Amino acid sequence: MQWASLAAVALLAQNAAGQAMLRFACSQLVVDRVDPIVNPGQIYTPHLHQIVGGNSFNISMLEDPAAHDLPAKSTCTSCSFREDLSNYWTAVMFFKARNGTYKRVPQTGNGGPQGRLLNKGGLDIYYMKSGRVTSFKPGFRMIAGNAANKVDSSVSKSNICHRCWTSTSDSPFVGGAPCSGSDTVGIPYDKKCKMIRQTIIFPHCWDGKNLDSPDHQSHVAYGQGGGATGGGACPSTHPVKLPQIMYELMWDISKFVADSSIWPTDGSNPFVYSMNLGGSAAHGDYVFGWKGDTLQKAMDNNCNLDNSCPSAGITKQSNSVYDACTVGQQAPEPVDGWLSSLPLGSLAVRGE
Numbered sequence: 001m002q003w004a005s006l007a008a009v010a011l012l013a014q015n016a017a018g019q020a021m022l023r024f025a026c027s028q029l030v031v032d033r034v035d036p037i038v039n040p041g042q043i044y045t046p047h048l049h050q051i052v053g054g055n056s057f058n059i060s061m062l063e064d065p066a067a068h069d070l071p072a073k074s075t076c077t078s079c080s081f082r083e084d085l086s087n088y089w090t091a092v093m094f095f096k097a098r099n100g101t102y103k104r105v106p107q108t109g110n111g112g113p114q115g116r117l118l119n120k121g122g123l124d125i126y127y128m129k130s131g132r133v134t135s136f137k138p139g140f141r142m143i144a145g146n147a148a149n150k151v152d153s154s155v156s157k158s159n160i161c162h163r164c165w166t167s168t169s170d171s172p173f174v175g176g177a178p179c180s181g182s183d184t185v186g187i188p189y190d191k192k193c194k195m196i197r198q199t200i201i202f203p204h205c206w207d208g209k210n211l212d213s214p215d216h217q218s219h220v221a222y223g224q225g226g227g228a229t230g231g232g233a234c235p236s237t238h239p240v241k242l243p244q245i246m247y248e249l250m251w252d253i254s255k256f257v258a259d260s261s262i263w264p265t266d267g268s269n270p271f272v273y274s275m276n277l278g279g280s281a282a283h284g285d286y287v288f289g290w291k292g293d294t295l296q297k298a299m300d301n302n303c304n305l306d307n308s309c310p311s312a313g314i315t316k317q318s319n320s321v322y323d324a325c326t327v328g329q330q331a332p333e334p335v336d337g338w339l340s341s342l343p344l345g346s347l348a349v350r351g352e
Contacts, residue, residue: 054085070289130230145283158226
């Protein structure tokens with residue numbers, strides 16, 4: 001069955017139950033070798049990330065979360081909702097050519113039955129719900145996935161997956177719901193693929209106490225069921241049901257597969273993430289930063305897709321506005337063009 005049909009049925013069911021989902025674009029704020037969750041206060045962290053969201057993002061923002069009020073300190077956001085000053089980041093996909101050089105894979109906005117999202121690099125964000133949910137609290141952060149994972153079978157395909165697109169267009173949109181059917185944990189590398197869609201679904205159950213945990217995951221958990229459903233029932237250890245966050249990224253690999261002179265001849269997968277690892281190491285980081293209670297109101301008032309929602313006080317910006325929200329690298333280094341090696345290496349404290 002076509003995903004368009006599935007989505008239409010799902011949206012009708014959601015509307016009938018008085019439920020909806022936010023789905024919006026975020027352009028790249030910066031591509032930088034920093035990670036304030038895992039490596040606070042440090043630059044040239046082990047691998048490169050692409051970051052989106054509020055422009056107060058910096059390496060020390062979580063050393064004292066109470067002192068870093070994202071909505072107050074950010075003057076713009078690279079996401080389409082003006083009130084969302086959160087930060088979201090993922091690893092970066094590279095193509096490794098036959099001669100051993102690397103090039104960052106470009107990205108494009110996603111389409112589908114809910115309409116096309118426009119972004120300059122970056123990713124698309126979903127906030128979904130099933131029943132009543134409680135918004136995140138200021139200072140909350142979490143990670144989905146494991147940047148060191150090398151084994152596909154150790155990853156739940158219902159939470160982290162990749163899909164091969166045989167066209168550079170996603171219309172008609174064919175396939176099942178995210179992370180279902182022929183989707184794989186590993187990165188596809190069939191030359192028939194023209195784009196790769198990456199999906200990361202975050203835990204939606206919280207212990208109700210801790211804004212973070214030592215591994216940045218133990219304070220949250222996945223509930224019953226799997227996939228992009230809005231989240232099932234939560235376990236007693238993590239009883240607070242949160243909005244289910246999903247990242248979607250569209251990597252445009254068409255120019256690489258079209259050039260046989262650079263495609264590897266040894267049968268290896270030329271597509272890797274910035275850890276120099278495959279799809280099982282895909283991961284996402286999240287720091288909550290919506291203004292006031294706007295996210296809670298958006299969930300309570302069934303605000304839908306990327307539309308302004310006056311009942312929640314959220315306003316959609318034009319893509320020219322959120323595209324223009326950028327910051328400079330805190331760990332300056334080349335990330336574009338053909339690179340002799342991936343940006344990998346040791347940590348350094350700011351100023352060293």
